[in-house]
Amino acid sequence: MFPDTTIEQIDLSMAKAWKAFQLYSKKSLKERAAFMKAIAVELEAAGDELIKIAMEETNLPEARLRNERARTIFQLNSYADACERGDWLEARIDEAIPDKNPPKPDIRKMMVPLGPVVVFGAANFPFAYSTAGGDTATALAAGCPVIVKAHPAHARTSERVAQAILKAVTDSYMPDGVFTHIHGASFETGKALVEHKYTKAVGFTGSFTGGKQLFDWAQQRKEPIPVFAEMSSVNPVFLLPGKMKAAASEIAKQYAASISLGVGQFCTNPGLIIGIDNDDLKVFLDSLAEAVKPLAAGTMLHTGIFKNYVEKRANVLAQADVESFAVAEASPQLNQGVTTIAITTADNFMGNPLLHQEVFGPFSLVIKCRDLSEMLELTEYLEGQLTATFMATEEDLKNNEALIDAVKMLCGRFIINGVPTGVEVCLSMQHGGPFPATTDSRFGSVGADAIKRFVRPLSFQNWPDEFLPAELQRANPSGIWRTVNDELRK
C-alpha cells in the first residue's frame, strides 16, 4: 500500500533528525513533557476513525484496540510526568574542595540524550509498541528525535498515528525532524536505518530472527550502537507440589485463560508449564483440557503470524514423545489460531532444543518432571526469559530455595501465584530479561525506567553555574532529586 521509503529519503530524514537533535535535546523537561502530553491528546482526538483503521488492518477486536490506545495515552502521560520529575537524570554533584591536595574541582553529572533513535513498530501492539508507543515515548522523554519504521501489517494505522504526532510537533513548536515516519517492508530499509551514521540507538519488539539481525548490524557498524530488541520468551510456569495439592483445578482454569488471551499473541504468553508427574498434575491436566475445549478460535494478527503459528506448533507436535494433549474444539476460520496444549517429559525436553523455542500463539507445552530435583535440573536448559512464574504455597517457597535462585537468574520478572500476561505500566515493572528474551538485560521497555535506554552520563567539570544545564545549577531551579556530596537531596 505504501511504497518503501527510498534510501535517499532515509538519508535526508536522518540528516533532519540530527539537526533536530541539537534543538530538541535542549528543550526543558517541562517542554518535553508538554509535547508528549500533546501527542496523547491528538491520539485521543483521532477518535473512532483511528480505531476503525486499526480494526481493518489488524484483526484485533474493537475493545482490545480501545484499551490499547488508552494504555498508549497513559504511557505518554505517565512517562511525561516521569520525564519532568527527572529522577532518570541521575543528577550527581560533588562540590569543589579547593584546599584538598591536589584541589578537588566542582564536578556535576547528569544523563544526556544519545541522539536519533530508530523504532521498529511491533506487529502485536499497533498502538502501545508502535508509532507512538513505549519506545517512542521514552526516547522523546530522553531528548532524542525518533524515526519510526511502520510495521507493514498496520501501515495505515501507523500513518494515522504519525499524523497525530506531527500535529503535536507543530502545535508544540517542536523542531522539524523530531519525529519522522518511514515505510518499508524490505530488508534494505531496516538495514539502512540501523546502519545510518546518525542513528544512535534502536528499539524493536518482535521475532528473534528480526531482533538478532538488527543487533548484528548495529554491532558490526564502525561505531556500534545499542539495540533494545525484545524478542522471544516462553515464560515458564513452575507448578509446585503444595500449591498443586491445594488448587490444581483452579490453576488450570486460570492458565487456560492466560494461554488463549489475545490469541496467545503476547510476549508474556505462558508457553511452558512445568509440573511434577503425580495425581495433582492429572487433575490439573484434566481441568486444563476441559477449560481449553470450549475456547473459541481467534483471528491472528496477520497471515504471516498465523502461518508461523501453524508451522511451529506442527514442528513441536512432530517431535518424538510429544503428545497433543488438549485442543480447543472450535472450527477455525481463515487465519484463526486454535488453542493447543502439548505435553512431554522433562527428559525429552532437556534433550531436544527445538522444544525450547517460542511458538507465538495460543500454545503451551506442559513438561512432566519426575520430581523436584529434575525440575531444578531442567532450569539449566532454559534460556533467558521475560518472565517466570511460581504457583506455590509459602511452604513450597521455603522448601525450594535452590529452584528460586536458579529461576531468578533466568528472568526479568518473577511472579508468584499469578499469570505472566498483563504487563502493568509502572516504575517497578521490568519488561526485559536475559538473552534471548532481549538483547540487553540491563534495560526494560515498560515503565519510565525505559527512558534510561536512550541516555548516557556527561560530567561537567568546573563549569560556571549559569552555563550548566538547569538541572545541575546550584539553585536547582527544576526542583529535582540530586545526589549532592553522596547524599540524596531535593
Add this chain to the structure above:
Amino acid sequence: MFPDTTIEQIDLSMAKAWKAFQLYSKKSLKERAAFMKAIAVELEAAGDELIKIAMEETNLPEARLRNERARTIFQLNSYADACERGDWLEARIDEAIPDKNPPKPDIRKMMVPLGPVVVFGAANFPFAYSTAGGDTATALAAGCPVIVKAHPAHARTSERVAQAILKAVTDSYMPDGVFTHIHGASFETGKALVEHKYTKAVGFTGSFTGGKQLFDWAQQRKEPIPVFAEMSSVNPVFLLPGKMKAAASEIAKQYAASISLGVGQFCTNPGLIIGIDNDDLKVFLDSLAEAVKPLAAGTMLHTGIFKNYVEKRANVLAQADVESFAVAEASPQLNQGVTTIAITTADNFMGNPLLHQEVFGPFSLVIKCRDLSEMLELTEYLEGQLTATFMATEEDLKNNEALIDAVKMLCGRFIINGVPTGVEVCLSMQHGGPFPATTDSRFGSVGADAIKRFVRPLSFQNWPDEFLPAELQRANPSGIWRTVNDELRK
C-alpha cells in the same frame, strides 16, 4: 614468568566462579562492603614489598605507585560505602491496588548481579585498574564473582595483589571462586575467557585494538554479553580567543605539565590542542616550546608501549604538513619517552584520519584553525572522547554555544579551564564516553556508578514479604532510598 593458564584450568575456574555466584550474590550489602574493606586492608598490609615488586616490573616511580595504591584502597572503601548505601539498586515499589480493574498486583524491582565478570588488568594502572582495581571493586559490590587476567607486564604485582584478595576471601568467609586470578599472554586466553558460557560481562582498559577485539568476540557469542572497554581518546582541548588573549602563556605552562605527566601514559592525556591561528597562539606556542624543552625523558611502562609510542609519533610526524614543533631536549635512556609537540592546520587534520588516532605517550598535536567557524567545523571530524576541555572566559562561552553543543556530543567529561589529566574518584565523575573512547557510552569506570555496569533489573510480582530480598521488604530493614508509588523515600 608465569605460564599461561590452560583452557582446562579456565574451564574449572569459571565453573567455580559460577557456583560462587549463587552464594556470593546472596550476601548482604553489609557483608559485601566488609569484604571489600578487608581487601583494602590487605592491600595496605602488603606494604613496601608490594611497592618494590611493582617498581621492578613497571618502571613507575615509587611515589606514583604509593599514590596509586592509596587511590586503589580509597576506591575499595568508597565503593564499599556506596554498595551499602544501596542507591545503585534503584529499588522501586508499586503497591497493589486490588480494587483497580483489572487488579494491580504488588510489584517491586531492584538491580541484581549479572554473574561472573572477567577483568583484564590495565598496563598503565597496575593497582587502580588491575587486579584489585575499579572494575574488580565495582563487580564485587554488584554481587558478581571476578576473574582477573593479569596484565603480563606486571604479572608478579598482580599475583601479589591476588594473594591479598584471596586472604580477604578466606578471612571474610566468602565463597571459594568469588575471586580467581589467571595468567595469559596469549590471544587464546583472552578469547577463552570472553567466550566462556559462564562469563556474563567483561571489563577492560587498554588499546583500541585489544578492546575492540574483546567486544567483537563478546557480541558474536551465542549469548552476547556486555563489554566495558575503555580504549582510546585524544582528549581535545579548545583554546578560545578571549581566554588566550588573557593567559596564553599560563595555559601553555599548565599544558606542558599535563602532556608530560606520567610520561603521557594516562587515558585522559591531552593529545589534541585546537587554537585560532593568531598572535596569542604564537605566544602560547613559544611558551609551550620553552616549557617542554627542559622536561626530563621518562621511562615508559614497558618496551611494547615505548616502541608503540616511537612508531606512532613517527607516523604522525611523517604526514604532509605536520611539523615537529617542540621536543624536550633530554637525552633519552632505554625505553624513555620524550615529550613532543607537533603542529598542523585544521584543513590538514580534517583531511587525514591518521592524525585523529591516539599517540599513547607524552605527545600532543596542536591544530591551527583559521577562525572559530573552522574550529566548529573541525568537531565533525572528531570521534568519541573521554574528555574535552575548553580554555575559555565567560564571554567565550556566551559567544560559542554551537561549539559547546557540538563538543558535548563527543565526550563523557567536559572541563572548563582545567586539564583532563587527574580523574577524581567520586560519584559525579564520568570516566567513559562515546565510541571509540569506550564500547558503551552509557556507563563509566570511575566512581560508584560504575557498579551499574554489572547489574540488571529484576521485578518481583506478588511476592510474600518475607521471601523478598531485604532491600524490597515492607519494613526496609536495609534503610536504603526507594521509590515507592513514584516517590523517593527512605
